[in-house]
Every structure is written in C-alpha cells, then in structure tokens.
Amino acid sequence: MSERITNKELTMIKLQLLANGISFDSNFLKNYNNSVYIEKRWAYGNGDEEVFACKIPQEIKLKDIVVAVHYRKDSKWVLTSSGDKYSLNYNDSFIIDVTFPLRPKFYDEKLKNGTYCRSVGTLYGGGALGIFSPGSCYNFKQGLPCKFCSLEPTRNKLGDHVKDITPELAAELVEVALTKDSNLIGQIMLNGGNYPSNDYGFLKQVNTVKLIREKMSGLELKDNIEIHLIGMPPDDLSLLDELSDLDVQVSMNIEVYSPEIFEDIAPGKHKFYGRNKIIKGLEKAVDILGKGNVYTVFLGGLEPMQSLENGLYFMAQKGINPVINVFHPDPKSGLGNYPRVSVESMEKMGEILQEVYTKFNFRSLFQGFGRNSLDNEAYLGYFG
Numbered sequence: 001m002s003e004r005i006t007n008k009e010l011t012m013i014k015l016q017l018l019a020n021g022i023s024f025d026s027n028f029l030k031n032y033n034n035s036v037y038i039e040k041r042w043a044y045g046n047g048d049e050e051v052f053a054c055k056i057p058q059e060i061k062l063k064d065i066v067v068a069v070h071y072r073k074d075s076k077w078v079l080t081s082s083g084d085k086y087s088l089n090y091n092d093s094f095i096i097d098v099t100f101p102l103r104p105k106f107y108d109e110k111l112k113n114g115t116y117c118r119s120v121g122t123l124y125g126g127g128a129l130g131i132f133s134p135g136s137c138y139n140f141k142q143g144l145p146c147k148f149c150s151l152e153p154t155r156n157k158l159g160d161h162v163k164d165i166t167p168e169l170a171a172e173l174v175e176v177a178l179t180k181d182s183n184l185i186g187q188i189m190l191n192g193g194n195y196p197s198n199d200y201g202f203l204k205q206v207n208t209v210k211l212i213r214e215k216m217s218g219l220e221l222k223d224n225i226e227i228h229l230i231g232m233p234p235d236d237l238s239l240l241d242e243l244s245d246l247d248v249q250v251s252m253n254i255e256v257y258s259p260e261i262f263e264d265i266a267p268g269k270h271k272f273y274g275r276n277k278i279i280k281g282l283e284k285a286v287d288i289l290g291k292g293n294v295y296t297v298f299l300g301g302l303e304p305m306q307s308l309e310n311g312l313y314f315m316a317q318k319g320i321n322p323v324i325n326v327f328h329p330d331p332k333s334g335l336g337n338y339p340r341v342s343v344e345s346m347e348k349m350g351e352i353l354q355e356v357y358t359k360f361n362f363r364s365l366f367q368g369f370g371r372n373s374l375d376n377e378a379y380l381g382y383f384g
C-alpha cells in the first residue's frame with residue numbers, strides 16, 4: 001500500500017481490524033516478546049480467542065490512530081515482523097508498517113506497600129492511565145451482569161491487578177507514573193465495577209480525584225492532565241454537586257438508546273438503577289460541568305442504526321457528549337457468540353458521530369488513545 005495512505009484509509013483499516021480481529025505469525029510473537037513495546041494487560045475484559053504465554057500487543061498504532069488488538073486465530077489480518085520492523089499483512093500481502101505504544105517505565109516500579117505499579121494502573125492507547133477499581137461488580141454478584149461484560153471471568157483467570165484500590169494507593173500510583181512517564185501520559189481514567197451502593201462508589205471516586213490532584217500539584221507537569229471519572233451516577237443525584245470544584249470530566253454510560261435493548265443487555269443496570277435515572281444523572285452533571293464535559297458511551301452494534309442515531313442526537317441536544325465504542329464479543333461474556341459488527345455498520349456510525357461532533361462542537365473523550373472507540377477519528381474528521 002502507498003506511503004501516502006490517507007487518514008480515511010487508515011480509519012478503514014482500523015474498522016477492518018475491529019471487525020475481523022488480528023492474528024500473529026511466529027516471527028512476530030518472538031520479536032514482540034523481546035521488544036520495547038507494552039504488553040497486553042487485562043484490567044477488565046478479554047476479547048482474545050486464546051491466551052498466550054508470551055507478551056502480545058494491547059494496541060497497534062497506525063500513525064495517530066490507535067486500534068485495540070483482539071486476537072482471532074483465523075483472521076486474514078496478520079501481524080508479522082522482521083528484526084525490529086513490524087507490519088500488517090492481509091492474506092499474505094503487505095498492507096502497512098505498524099508500530100505500538102511504548103512500555104512505560106512505571107510498570108516496573110513498586111509502591112510503598114510492595115505492589116507493582118502495573119497491578120494498580122494500566123496504560124491504554126499509549127497515553128491514558130487507567131485505574132480500574134473495584135475489579136468486581138455488584139451486578140455479577142447478583143447474577144445480572146451486563147451481557148457484553150467479561151470483567152469477573154477475566155479477573156478470575158487473568159491478570160494480577162489489585163481488586164479494590166484505595167484512593168491513597170491510586171494517588172501514589174499517579175505520582176510515580178507521572179514522575180517516570182510524564183512524556184507518555186496525557187489523561188487519567190478512573191473507572192471500575194459497581195458497589196452495592198452507588199453513593200459509596202461515587203464518593204470514593206471523588207475522593208480519589210481529590211488525592212490525585214493534590215499529588216499532581218506537587219509535580220512539575222508541562223500540560224494539564226485531564227481526569228475522567230467513568231462510572232454509575234450516585235443513587236442520590238444531589239451528590240453530583242461534589243463535581244463542581246473537582247476539575248474532572250465524567251462519563252456515565254447508557255450503552256444503548258433503546259429501552260428494551262438496554263433492559264436485555266444490561267439487566268443489572270436496569271434493575272438496580274434504571275435507564276431514565278442514568279439520563280437524569282447525565283443532565284444534572286451537565287448543569288454542573290457544562291455542555292460537552294459530560295460523556296456517555298454507546299456500544300455500537302447492539303441496536304439498529306436508527307436507534308443509535310436517535311440516541312446520539314438525543315444526548316447531544318442535552319449537551320451530553322456521546323461516544324461510540326464498537327461492541328466486540330468477549331468469548332467469556334454473555335454475548336460471546338453475538339455477531340461482530342460489520343465494517344459497513346462501523347463506517348456508518350462513524351459518519352453519524354462525526355456529523356454530531358461537528359454540529360455540536362464536541363470533542364472526543366479518548367483523545368488520541370481510543371482503542372475500540374470511533375470518537376477520535378470522528379472528531380478529527382477522518383470519516384468524511
């Protein structure tokens with residue numbers, strides 16, 4: 001493929017890789033294992049068909065586009081390597097050279113209690129520091145997990161992440177990570193499963209943000225690093241007032257717009273909280289943080305396109321910034337056998353999202369780091 005590949009063409013390769021997954025040849029696995037690039041870590045889910053004993057990539061980079069790696073052994077999209085050069089082939093034909101996010105230094109540092117930093121924080125997309133806590137969810141405990149979610153089976157089998165991260169531990173992690181890797185980290189994401197009390201979960205996140213900001217104020221940072229708080233709204237929506245002087249952006253995820261499909265695919269969220277209350281929480285958060293600073297994620301591919309489009313506009317008109325994460329069937333989730341989203345559908349949803357961002361002057365949530373999401377490409381106009 002030509003050196004002068006366009007951003008639209010790169011975006012279409014991203015969609016192909018999300019739709020069909022990626023395979024690796026043996027040279028790739030050997031070279032990647034000894035490379036300077038980051039290894040995949042499983043903080044909340046696993047979309048791979050197999051587990052490897054050696055390190056495998058978490059994302060690939062196509063210039064400024066980041067793509068999540070979902071291993072499918074029969075995919076015709078294959079990563080290969082010669083020396084320290086890596087490329088992507090399709091049906092044995094060369095398509096493009098690729099690279100990967102660097103492994104951050106903080107992964108090998110230890111916190112005061114002896115825990116490795118990599119067991120507390122994960123670097124996504126090369127620059128988003130994710131802290132996922134709790135690594136369990138009340139919905140699983142009640143037998144009503146979201147059907148697309150593989151959090152508990154993944155945590156039970158893979159990974160060495162701390163299950164319940166205290167605000168103090170999270171803040172210490174951020175201090176170490178930003179001291180060692182300030183050149184890499186561009187945003188911090190706090191998310192996790194649900195506690196039985198959403199008030200408890202929300203206030204814990206608020207406290208974590210405060211402690212992180214305190215630590216950050218003692219560091220010499222070139223740029224302001226955004227903190228994104230991703231989770232359920234509190235049960236008592238008046239607690240959202242806590243956001244007013246926090247300097248955060250929040251995301252509370254609706255998953256799908258259709259009430260019927262929401263009830264089916266997110267039965268715990270439906271039973272213990274409710275779609276309408278999530279929307280109320282989003283509206284109140286916009287009142288506090290302003291239009292465009294409150295996000296909600298849709299899982300593209302789980303509802304008809306018209307329903308998704310209605311949802312994107314419904315949210316945007318309320319000042320809520322919509323994001324599309326492309327649904328991928330995690331083998332151990334309730335939708336493990338659900339069909340993968342086609343490239344054509346993804347392209348269509350990307351075009352609609354781009355139109356929404358342009359009309360409402362919104363920007364992306366995962367700025368430059370989105371792996372399964374289409375928001376950065378839509379924001380940059382790559383679907384047009």
Ligand code: SF4
Binds near residue numbers: 136144
């Ligand atoms: S709320 Fe749903 S998606 Fe989130 S961790 Fe719980 S089961 Fe998974």
